[in-house]
Amino acid sequence: MINASAVARESKADRARRFAEIVRRLEKEMPEAKIALNYEDELQLLVSVMLSAQSTDAVVNQVTPALFARYPTAAHYARSTPEILGEQIKRVGLWRAKAKNLHETMTRIARDHGGHLPRKREELCELPGVGWKTAGVVVNHAFGTPALPVDTHVGRVSRRLGLTREEDPRKVEQELSALLPDRLWGRAHQLLIWHGRRTCESRRPHCSRCVVRDLCPRRGVKESD
Numbered sequence: 005m006i007n008a009s010a011v012a013r014e015s016k017a018d019r020a021r022r023f024a025e026i027v028r029r030l031e032k033e034m035p036e037a038k039i040a041l042n043y044e045d046e047l048q049l050l051v052s053v054m055l056s057a058q059s060t061d062a063v064v065n066q067v068t069p070a071l072f073a074r075y076p077t078a079a080h081y082a083r084s085t086p087e088i089l090g091e092q093i094k095r096v097g098l099w100r101a102k103a104k105n106l107h108e109t110m111t112r113i114a115r116d117h118g119g120h121l122p123r124k125r126e127e128l129c130e131l132p133g134v135g136w137k138t139a140g141v142v143v144n145h146a147f148g149t150p151a152l153p154v155d156t157h158v159g160r161v162s163r164r165l166g167l168t169r170e171e172d173p174r175k176v177e178q179e180l181s182a183l184l185p186d187r188l189w190g191r192a193h194q195l196l197i198w199h200g201r202r203t204c205e206s207r208r209p210h211c212s213r214c215v216v217r218d219l220c221p222r223r224g225v226k227e228s229d
């Protein structure tokens with residue numbers, strides 16, 4: 005059983021081994037862990053991830069079939085307007101801002117990128133409404149580019165596990181990425197999200213049934229940290 009003082013003294017090599025073991029156990033527990041958004045191509049993936057901020061994946065999956073049917077290419081979105089797009093995505097949080105960003109982003113993809121997504125994470129981040137985390141999810145799933153984007157679950161769970169003390173998602177990602185080979189980054193991202201949703205919940209972590217409790221200095225935590 006590891007504790008907080010052992011984590012404080014832990015070498016980087018030991019922390020890397022502990023993280024790899026955490027990923028191995030979570031993989032064994034949840035081999036089915038995968039992105040919960042429905043999409044069929046890279047453009048649909050980008051749209052879904054953009055819509056998912058401040059909204060649940062389930063709601064996004066309810067909204068996107070009609071959206072994807074009406075707008076099969078970036079040019080189709082570009083020919084629409086933020087107001088019309090907004091009508092179609094009203095069920096997702098922050099829909100006005102998302103409709104505006106979606107229209108501008110698709111206009112740029114159609115105009116500047118031949119209708120295809122830029123393949124580099126940095127280039128994707130130049131598009132309106134596309135942050136570092138969104139771009140990481142997209143390059144990872146669409147192009148197989150190693151990335152370990154940090155959302156609220158990845159951040160909370162990795163801090164509880166004593167893998168980082170950082171709060172800033174980009175710093176958390178840097179620290180986590182430095183501990184694992186890049187072939188595991190995408191799986192670590194997915195598995196930590198699923199673990200955060202199923203077991204290490206924000207307000208009520210289920211430590212008694214957690215498969216990595218002996219590797220976690222915060223087992224028994226009662227509420228959101």
Ligand code: SF4
Nearest residue numbers: 204211214217220223
């Ligand atoms: S032991 Fe508890 S706090 Fe630690 S990872 Fe598991 S559920 Fe989260």
